[in-house]
Amino acid sequence: MKKINDIIIKKYDSYPERILQFGDGNFLRAFFDLMVEKANEENILNSSIVISQNTSNGKAKELNNQNGIYTLIIRGKENGENIEKIEQITSVSRCLNPYIEYDKLLNIFRNEELNLIISNTTEAGIVYNDSDNIEDNPPSTYPARLTRGLYERFKTMGNKEEAKLLIMPLELIDDNGDKLKEIILKYIELWKLDSEFIDWINNFVCIANTLVDRIVTGYPKDEINKFEEKLGYEDKFMTVAEPFYLFVIEAKTEFKKFFPIENDNIIWTNDVKPYKKMKVRILNGIHTSVSLSAYLCGFDIVLDFMKDNVFREYVKILLQDEILLTLEYNKDAVNFANNVIERFENPYLKHYLLDISLNSCSKFAARCLPTILDYIKIKNECPKLLSFSLASFIRFYKGEFVDGDFIGERESKEKYKIKDTKENIKFFSLLNFEWNSGNIESLTHKILSKKELWNGFNLTEIKYLEENVFENICKIEKYKNIKKVLSEILN
Secondary structure (H helix, E strand, C coil): CCCHHHCCCCCCCCCEEEEEECCCCCCHHHHHHHHHHHHCCCCCCCEEEEEEECCCCCHHHHHHCCCCCCCEEECCCCCCCEEEEEEHHHHHCCCCCCCCHHHHHHHCCCCCCCCEEEEEECCCHHHCCCCCCCCCCCCHHHHHHHHHHHHHHHHHHCCCHHHHHHEEECCCCHHHHHHHHHCCCCCHHHHCCCCCHHHHHHHHHEEEEEEEEEEEEECCCCHHHHHHHCCCEEEECHHHHHHHHEEEECCCHHHHHHHHCCCCEEEEEEECHHHHHHHHHHHHHHHHHHHHHHHCCCCCCHHHHHHCCCHHHHHHHHHHHHHHHHHHHHHHHHHHHHHHHHHHHCCCCCEEEHHHHHHHHHHHHHHCCCHHHHHHHHHHHCCCCHHHHHHHHHCCCCEEEEEEEEECCCCCEEEEECCCHHHHHHHHHHHHHHHCCCHHHHHCCCCCCHHHHHHCCCCCCCHHHHHHHHHHHHHHHHHHHHHHHHHHCCC
């Protein structure tokens, strides 16, 4: 079978290398690189991408063997229909291995055409290592390599207008741009570089805070033969993603010209925090609030409970009547919520509920509790579905130790392993007396008053909450049928 670069022509090989990308992983190739491809098609960017692999065992050589060309398969649900789209990405000019081509990487920083740097080095990539030296070839961390590259640009170009850069880290950490800049300044101090360089960073470089969202499942190893037969070529870098994407950029307006794209999914703002709040409360909040009760009922993946009439109604009403209420029904939040429904119904994704349940204590406190507290403030009453979710969360943590593991039981009597911190597991294991004696009132009080679980809050002091959670746990224990309890609430 022929290779992809024998079949697909590189469309934008003549475009200047205006974009430097740190990272050759699936997410960037299925997220940002597609945006560049589309913008090139529309004659908006007219840019090609140089990729620098992050690790010594990266994929630069293999990607170069394909001439930087690869296939992206987008499949899922869109506007109520199951879709499958094939995209060939041709905007990558070359891929560098900095461990053997560090001089080539530094030369890119000296290039006046360069105006945009993008990165996804995983959450562990935005780090400081005081053993990194400016003379290292290369330094061990991405921020150190970036600092050295920026210093080369500063020395080469000085205060020329062409020296300006927009840097967009896509790592999934809060305030990713601010943290990256903080580390760059620490390297400048460590290496005793010119104070004028700091001024240059402040005036000529914009390091944006960003928020990104797209599920990328990566190389379709179980279906690769089917896809290659369909396409008629071999592609070792084929990757798969869902249709939905979100890219929020908090940056100075003057730097927008380096990535002049804006739509319902690519949003420029002066504050990324409301969008972070939106994502956490809607997407992550629904996952955490619904998944535990659904798992106890017998569902294994998100798609399964979305096919169930009761649980689907649960998701819709929880979104509309409780979560969105605390987000003031703004346009972006409503659009995001509508998309979440379709994302949960993606027939190609298997998102296991037991995986979602990992460390649910901290997840519920971060993703669901703020919505509960805001709802009570706004409505002066307890949110019915979120208090049910909290009761289901408590029921999920009903367990006992078996051979060193903390084991729970579904309604079907099937056993499952409860995974959380040692401290949390120990706390919940000490509640067996209350469970076995049927003292639900004491059980509820002990859990809700445990400040360590709830970011410092004593939830028994929150009006209406304790009595609502208590009532729901009582019903769950009485009926032994969570779906019946939920149906009563919905009706």
